[in-house]
Amino acid sequence: MNIHQRLYDPANYRDRKDLLEDALESEAESAKTSHRTKRTSTASAALGRPHGPAPFGYRRQYDPHR
Secondary structure (H helix, E strand, O other), X not given: OOOOOXXXXXXXXXXHHHHHHHHHHHHHHHHHHHHHHHHHHHHHHHOOOOOXXXXXXXXXXXXXXX
């Protein structure tokens, strides 16, 4: 969403610069989120935890001997 509540004109160098900076910030945030998600999934797998909730209609059943 445009936080400045105005239209940007890519022909204007200031607007183009703002758009490019916003794109870089968004890409960096996406990379951070991806890194955190992968780190958490890897740690959970190492501890033997499930990847996520069971799909609708299924339930988890654990081996009672382990």
